[in-house]
Amino acid sequence: MIDPSLLREQPESVRHSQQVRGDSVDVVDEALAADASRRAAIGEFERLRAAQNAHASLVGKASKEERPALIAQAKQASEQVKAAQAAVGEAESALDAVMSRIGNLVHPSVPAGGEQDFALLSTHGTERTFDFAARDHVELAEGLKALDLQRGVKVSGSRFYFLSGIGMRLELAIMLMGLDEVLADGFTPLVTPTLVRPEVMQGTGFLGEHAAEVYHLPADDLFLTGTSEVALAGFHADEIVDVEQPLRYAGWSTCYRREAGSAGRDTRGILRVHQFNKLEMFSYVKPDQAEAEHDRLRALQERMLQACELDYRVIDVAAGDLGSSASRKFDIEAWVPSQGTYRELTSTSNCTTFQARRLGTRYRTETGRTAPVATLNGTAATTRWLVAILETHQQPDGSVRVPERLRPYLGGLEVLEPVA
């Protein structure tokens, strides 16, 4: 949720933000009107309630003879208060509904436009090509007996898979390397719940634009999370936290996504699947430190990709491709030789105070007041990296060279050899 006072005082900047996102601009005026109605309703209710309160104390102190008359008067006041209270409730839910359609204020540096309109921030490495018939990750992984797609489908349906043998170990190696990296950077590691309550899913914004991608368990009214960001954001919900030093968490969890609406896309292999593992970074900081923290998360992600010896580029995602909570998002995309293109391996978002405001995560300012913290999140390691690692480091015989930094996590293994 954006800052209501920002909406009142600088509606122009909110309109501009909506515009570069390609979202409704009119919703800003609707929100202003709804906000005014809400405050008017509250004023009316509180005026009536104050009168009722004053009268109620008279009733309590009145003698038996006086009481019936006073109660008769109070009855009228009660009716009015009830009506006014109902009006407040309606006005508030109307405002909520409108506010939920306004995305976070887009950072001024973010390019306008959609998916194709990102700004390229940097590239690293060469867009690797091979002088032999290169294999894609499925062919490589199956040769290594690292992946069993057929049985994944047999057991659970399309977009499910088994990681087996070295595949399973390689995923764990990536995750553990990520864990060591975040630990060195002061993050507190957490294994997070992957089923959360509706309020948490709602509060983190995933029941908005992502609603169709979320698994829901109706018998228990719980949602399976598509990232531990959900649990990590909920971690400090309704708390006043101390962020003199940033609070940094790294959540390790399996992630579940329905991938509704992506039928037919990335159907081969494990690029787009319903279930995968991820180590996710999540920081709570003072709002004025958010940008520096965003750079920090991105830097850590680059170190990780460099450790995996991948070719990649860093992009500043365009406004229209931002999630509603994000003010700015950097994606790091690795070169995938079989596709001749870059694919997203990490993403880091600066949600400024947008997410924290709805979740009620606040800190104590210098003046002693409370104010929403800023939250940021970013990928530290995830299953998808297997795709780029296998393809980038493949050799003519179908073996795969292990990047040096990963070797300690694989018992010193230098090359993954095909299994007959």
Added chain:
RNA sequence: GGAGACGUCGCAUAGUUCGGCCUAGUGCACCACCCUGCUAAGGUGGAGUCCCCUUAUAGGGGACCGAGGGUUCAAAUCCCUCCGUCUCCGCCA
């Protein structure tokens, strides 16, 4: 899954019997000041969160006793639903 007990302003508790002197008391911890010659005690005062109004960051008002409904002129208190905690029993890949 069954039975029972319980959720009060940071922590601990009083208040719930018989609805209205609850504007929610007390202790601890906390903050400021005073006193005090000292790893302490004592005194005074303050202090929660959210929101509205006016506005000088001073004040006025409203809401909040796990959450949400209901009864009532009036709910921490009575009723219902939900959430959570604890105890016992059952079950448990």
